[in-house]
Amino acid sequence: MSGAGGTPQRLIVAITGATGAIYGVRLLQVLRAAPTVETHLLISPAGVMNLQHELDIGRAEVEALASVVHNVRDIGATIASGSFRAHAMVVAPCSMRTLAAIAHGFSDNLITRAADVTLKERRKLVLMVRETPLNLAHLRNMTAVTEMGGIVFPPVPGFYQKPQSIAELVDHTVGRVLDLVDLPQIGQTLAPSWGGLNARAGDATGN
Template identity: 90%
Template sequence: MPAPDGAVPQRLIVAITGATGAIYGVRLLQVLQGVAGVETHLLISPAGVMNLQHELDISRAQVESLAGVVHNVRDIGATIASGSFRAHAMVVAPCSMRTLAAIAHGLSDNLITRAADVTLKERRKLVLMVRETPLNLAHLRNMTAVTEMGGIVFPPVPGFYQKPQTIAELVDHTVGRVLDLVDLPEIGQSLTPSWGGLNPGAADAAT
């Protein structure tokens, strides 16, 4: 949605690639849809489209309807390909090992990897929800390279300490953590409250 009073919106680039876990990108878009002052820019790779259909039984058009702006991954001349475009952060959800490798080696061979390269060079936040297991040495080295560049490697590992009862709760916990990382804590906290400790109030009682 537009930012209030004509202010520049907080622009978040969301890319969905060919790793399993398309639900993370979709849920991120669902949560941000209609949020005042937040503008989502969506990219979906061809393999990402396949996963949306296979894992979630939804079409590309259905996912695109959740975003503020949709870009073609082949449109290397799009706004988000330039550092002069004031995007706040980028999340690749999920991030395939192929996309990770391209980002780690600076291969701006499509708009997803170019936008990620721009995010890194402009010292903005890049969160890669990498999804693969087990990991080989190439995967680990690529994760190290991206981390050394300033990116954040965020495997969507579920947390069980809040005793989730459904898959949706597991997904929301992870998406909430990602929203915290890209400086949207109020939205993130609505999905996954802060950990209160095993004995809430114990510290206050001790004082």
Template identity: 90%
Template sequence: MPVEQGGAPQRLIVAITGATGAVYGVRLLEVLRDVSGVETHLLISPAGIMNLQHELDIGRADVEALADVVHNVRDIGATIASGSFRAHAMVVAPCSMRTLAAIAHGLSDNLITRAADVTLKERRKLVLMVRETPLNLAHLRNMTAVTEMGGIVFPPVPGFYQKPRTIAEMVDHTVGRVLDVVDLREVGEKLAPGWMGLGNSNDPA
């Protein structure tokens, strides 16, 4: 597992906001909980707490117990609000369209959007697992703006080529892909092995 120079852990900020798909953030934390060399910093918006209760029947404390460090979304003075705090990357899982819009326009109106702004300005990886469909023009323009700033828009669209048998397998595959994107490839490949081809890809067309 990669670590920062000097043996310091890779710090990964995980934010859970009010879009459907709270399971992605929870599963990400579960996977990383016992991984040495990774330190998770958790943020949950008020709407994210509601979704945890509604979609997964779990409370805030249950999720916070999975993280190494927990931050209050109102604490703009937290460590992760500064670029001098060396976080490796940030994942918003799931990312509501409200959070996407705030990041796209640089509002920094809470610790989630401030941490995302810091991640972008420091040229670190920001992954937004945006959830909404169908998309209107405002959604698309905000996605474009974030992409132009260096962020990665990563809708949790399930793949079926791995022939998933359960929802849990579909979630794991997506989480594995996200871990790969933030350079935690060794962990991600356990959930989402690399594509090996169909076996007949060399046949003439």
């Protein structure tokens, strides 16, 4: 799905310091193969640490997956303005610190500013928040973002598709996110629509 005049849709992707850096990386990998999407990447300092610790990869390797890379300190970047027509924004993963900043309108870096812009322009904002157990501050911040129009999407794995690997679990979650930001033609390749228990039973019995 392209924008007006066949121009690529712009999707802002931010990787912050929560565990689950694999979600942001996999999202970028999938979108890199989609010529209809232009990705704008932001990685927080803690996000860089998690990429190294969890995936044994560095900033440069991840940045190479994006169409455009922005410095999180560059508040004057294009994506800091509502006039920059981004299709949506995904924070994958989203730390509780980033969630709190977005919930309270603290545009203290380019990630939280871009998220604030996404909300004020009534565009899709998906936050893959990662923490457990949740305290009251976490829950209230999630409620605040939801009331502002954002989508809180904890990367909780689904087992009804009978995944055989961690990669399949990650792909299913990333596919669901792509559906949420109106890129179903990409998301369905990772997370096919559920056919229902009756369909599975029919397959098993030959009916």
